[in-house]
Amino acid sequence: MNKRNFTQKEKIAVLKGAKKTTVRYAAKVAGIHYTTVYDWRRQYAAMGKEAFLVYQVSKPGRGIKQISPEKEHAVLKxxxxxPGFGPGQIRNQLRRQRVTISTTSVRKIMQANGYRIKKKKSRSGGSHRFEASRPLELAQMDILEFYINKLKVYIILLLDDYSRFILGWNLLEKTSMDEVIKVVQSAVSRYGKMEEVLTDRGFVFYSWHGINRFEKYLEMTGIDHTHASAHHPRTLGKVEACNKNIKYELLKQHYFLTVQAARSAVEKWVNSYNYQRTHQGIGGLLVPAERFHGQADQVLSNLGQGVDITKEKFDIERSIFNLVLNSHGDLTFYFMGKPIHLTGGHDGRVKA
Known part of the structure; x- marks a missing residue:
């Protein structure tokens, strides 16, 4: 393909040729990538013939940016x-595979192959962003509802605020306080105790009259419980965004006949989300597990040096330890998720 500039009249001629034959054939004859023809067609449709003819392309000396077949194949693969990923997400995934391509080029390839840009809802008023400063400082918890045929089911999600790592989940036909407690218990056993859990005021999380079993469990375990408020920095935005990702990337892409089939698919998605899927909220190049397990700096350093990080295996299933300070000033040391209470000895040294 020749790197050259086309006049607006020449572009129209190519578009006419594409209309008579196909976009790909017209692009091949013109010596350009087919995504360029799609770009011109969208511009022509939006501007009309007269405006298109007089339109002046900025920086015309650069010519048309070419996309190699290898990069196109990588994007489409x-x-x-x-299929639920957008252009930015695809670009970040490829960056981890040492494939460098701009988001604009990714978008062109995807649009030429059927991708439709989602319209973003505008947010009224100012927003304040809050993020925990370390893993297990704060976890967000929420419940997503969807249907399998006519059966209403629920996904319980427990998300680490700092890393966006999914600490625990379950798919149920009925929600209950006991099931919510099990998700938290399982996460504590596997990764260590979180210091605080943020939820909404749903009945499984909160009681308007007294205190329910979930709140009592958190109190007895020494986990602070906070309730999200509307238009407040400490809202459930991160776990709600995760819910949207599940809906768009999984639930809207597949049809499930049974609850078991859906559960297996969610399990696979969660594993991919934690260990393979790059996350825009933590810089775009890291996956949640790398930030949760303290590997972010090393991974970014490896990327900067051109190391193929996709071949690295991080065999970490849980945090080995974490230290939690309760409201009474007592320290609890968690080793492999099991609490070891620390007390001060007469000599001033901490003892287990």
């Missing part, structure tokens, strides 16, 4: 594997 990644998109096929993750």
């Amino acid at each position: 990644e998109w096929k594997s993750n």
Whole structure:
């Protein structure tokens, strides 16, 4: 393909040729990538013939940016594997595979192959962003509802605020305080105790009359319980965003006949989300597990040096330890999720 500039009249001629034959054939004859023809067609449709003819392209000396077949193949392969991803997400996934391509080029390839840009809802008023300063400082918890045929089911999600790592989840036909407690218990056993849990005021999380079993469990375990408020920095935005990702990337992409089939698919998605899917909220190049397990600096350093991090295996299933200070000033040391209470000895040294 020749790197050259086209006049607006020449572009119209190519578009006429594409209309008579196909976009790909017209692009091949013109010596350009087919995504360029799609770009011109969208511009022509939006501007009309007269405006298109007089339109002046900025920086005309650069010519048309070419996309190699290898990069196009990489984009389409990644998109096929993750049909719910947008151009930015695809670009970040490829960056981890040492494939450098701009988001604009990714978007062009995807649009030429059927991708439709989602319209973003505008947010009224100012927003304040809050983020925990370390893993297990704060976890967000929420419940997502959806249907399998006519059966209403629920996904319980427990998300680490700092890393966006999914600490625990379950798919149920009925929600209850006991099931919510089990998700938290399982996460504590596997990764260590979180210091605080943020939820809404749903009946499984909160009682308007007294205190329910979930709140009592958190109190007895020494986990602070906070309730989200509307238009407040400490809202459930992160776990709600995760819910949207599940809906768009999984639930809207597949039809499930049974609860078990859905559960297996969610389990696979959670594993991919934690260990393979790059996250825009933590910089775009890291996956949640890397930030949760303290590997972010090393991974970013490896990326900067051109190391193929996709071949690295991080065999970490849980945090080995974490230290929690309760409201009474007592320290509890968690080793592999099991609490070891620390007390001060007569010599001033801490003892287990």
